[in-house]
Amino acid sequence: MAEEVQRALDNLRFDRMVKAFCIISPDNKVYQSTLDSDTEAMVKQTVSLYKGQISQLTVNTEAGLVVISKIADNWLLAVLFPPNLSLGIAVVKTKATLLALRELDLNIIETIPEQPVEPKPTPLPKPVTTPLVPPPQPTPDVKTEAPEPSPSITTTPTQSPQTPEPIPPPIPQPVTLEPETMPPPIEPPPPEPSDTSAPSPPPPQSPTDSRIDLTFIPQGGEDLLAALDTGSPVGSALYDKFGPYARDVLFLIDGKRDVKTIAFLLGLPEYAIVDVLEFAINNRILTSSIAA
DSSP states (O other): OHHHHHHHHHHHHTOTTOOEEEEEOTTSOEESOOSOHHHHHHHHHHHHHHTTOOSEEEEEOSSOEEEEEEEETTEEEEEEEOTTSOHHHHHHHHHHHHHHHHTSOGGGGGGSOOOOOOOOOOOOOOOOOOOOOOOOOOOOOOOOOOOOOOOOOOOOOOOOOOOOOOOOOOOOOOOOOOTTTSOOOOOOOOOOOOOSSSOOOOOOOOTTTTSOOTTOOOOBOTTHHHHHOTTSHHHHHHHHHHOTHHHHHHHTOSSSOOHHHHHHHHTOOHHHHHHHHHHHHHTTSBSOOOOO
């Protein structure tokens, strides 16, 4: 049971749009919290004001947007998102985790040990090196005496050796080659005839050529709910192939949004949305089928 709780929380832990989260018990105790101390205190104070009357509540804080949702029996889930994220996407992000937690016995959360946060090592101060000052050297006593007269020195002029004059280099003589010993002139190779019969290679196709059009509106299929559960076979295959953002794509399928709109809301490239939709069509997660 504890592993199922951790798997449900992994949906938030590995989501790049989720900053932190926590679970709040009916007696306002916090479990599995990754919030900072200030945000956690604000969430507990907000929950205590409503006294078990929260179904879904959003709070704008300096750290971001906090969405508080009811799980079951006054158990609450609080998720912190970036401040610039829209409220609709934030609510959709918490839906899968809420559905997974509602199927579990939440009392088991009290027995799950908290994951300790490793403290960052405190850097040691750099040693300060003080330059050594050399000790003063004793100055010897200098006695001033009259300089003795130096003997007179007679110098005789020396003759400098004669430098020889430079010898000019020999003048090169032109060499005439006989016609028989001269190499033949190099002729350029003849141009190769162009083969006009060979067709030119086709240009490379873009990721969306011959695939789902950007105006395609996906429809939910019979396995759509099963695909949102990472514990099901089709949900596990979807998660292993594309990661967490594939479930975000399925959350935005409402029969009205097209491929281009879904890519804009999630901030993902359009070809990534097309890959997920083609996988969903082939695995009966969506009802419509597109010809290759």
